[in-house]
Amino acid sequence: MNGIFYFSSTGNSLYIAQKVKEKFGGEIIYIPKYHGNGSEYEKLFIVTPIYSYGMPTFVYDLLPKLDKERPLFVIQNYGGMVGGADYLLYTYAKKHGLNIKSVFTIKMPENFTLTFSVPRFYLKSTLKKSDGNIASVLNQIELGKFKLPKKKKTKEEKYLKNKSNWHIIGERFHTNENCVKCQKCVSLCPVGNISLKDGKIVFGDKCVACLGCYHRCPKKAIVYLNKKKKSRYINPKINENDIGKDNK
Template structure:
């Protein structure tokens, strides 16, 4: 059986994981909560967003702790700037001695929209094209196709990724909670690293943030704002059920 491991803030990676499950079968497992042994699966498929030209912290931690010779496939998704993330992930697996078969990528709507606005037509266009693009990616996994990712001639992105990863924990310090907050506590529940709590009736952020932006996009009142900007746009993938983000789908 396939083990489809995902991390997802807003549902893009969950959407891809569900497409893979529909086509190839298997169980969907949420990486931050997975404590079992990946070796119960025949194929290990990881679906992850790209964060700052590389892997999100929690996915990186998951990969470096895999102890398995099972065939491994990685499907990354990103907002249009994959940089050298494919090679970064490929190389990481090779260094770990993992049986990496392919690292592939697909464009999805951008969620790092703290300081700019992504036009609706672009979101819709990318979503419309995703199924066709995913078909090729899924076929390569089904056929166990080996895709070798060559070393890029020049890599200015990976050093940036490594630098950014060191300061991600500071991101939530720039979040403010507006008076629209109705204390529903959803942000506390959905944060993948328990970085949000209530103190004297107010929402406060600690310093373990992994910059996933789940709280920012999924607060029902849009009450979490960045650097006091009053941006109104928020995004959740329309083809998944939001309540399934962060859960497993097992038989």
């Protein structure tokens, strides 16, 4: 049985994880709720967004804990530029002795959109192309064409510096008058960084910059600094309620 581990805040990685399950079978597992080492599975897949030319905190923390024997296949997805994230993940996995077989990258709609909007036509065309790109990656894995990233100058220090500043994003969020205190943000935050205190939504200092709260607030009431940006993104091909859940 395959273990298909994913992290996702706006559904792109979940969508790809579902395609992996359709093709190869296995259990889909949401990384933040998982505490094992993957040894209960024969093959391990990790489907993850690229964050700051690297990986989300949850993926960074999971990799060193994984079983060293199990074949590991990683599919990263990104909105604009890989920037060496594939090589960084590969070398990091190798450093921890993992049996990493391949790292593929797939372009998906951008969700790091706090200060700009992706034009609708571009978003639509990226989504349209993504099915073919996902199918091509899965076919290559099926045929044993394991892709290893080309050697690049890794920017690990830069990534780690960015990662150490992600908490600032949460500190720059506030809710506006549209907030109905439904507390969806409180329950979906993967690190419990959001709470309702004295009738107000409060953002703490543990934000991991996934932007799930920002994109998934039903009233678009979460605002970054003073930006009046209206557009939010959730992958339209998944059921939003499945983000953050396992599918066994």
